[in-house]
Amino acid sequence: MVMERESLTAVLRRAAEDLGYVFYIGSESLLAAKVTVLPAVWLTVPVLKRVSGRRERRDTYAVRLRLMMAGVPDDAGSREVWRILEDDAAALYGAVRACERVRSVRGLKVSPETKPLTPRGETAVAAEFEAEMFYCD
Incomplete structure (x- = not known):
């Protein structure tokens, strides 16, 4: 049996x-x-928030992603990098929506990180949403 978190x-x-x-x-x-x-x-390990469905089980996961590219957030080019990262976060959200095992995806929120997350000094955004998955045996 494949767990929906793995899918x-x-x-x-x-x-x-x-x-x-x-x-x-x-x-x-x-x-x-x-x-x-x-x-x-x-990808922070997805958190199972809810299990629902009487006959057909549906698992709802909270998804939190960090997208990172080279460059310090204070650089003049950081706005363009943030735009690219936001577009890519939306593309990842869209890929989940297109998955046949996904019932719904909702609540995409993308916010820029104000400081680097690693010693490498990158520009980053945090993306969060919920994905409701059909539970298949």
């Missing part, structure tokens, strides 16, 4: 790699130490 992670990994990002997953406390290559997408 969701696989969709995000493929989509991030298709956009040219190195994909990482783990606890946010490990982000600074684990991200070694940019551009990168960091």
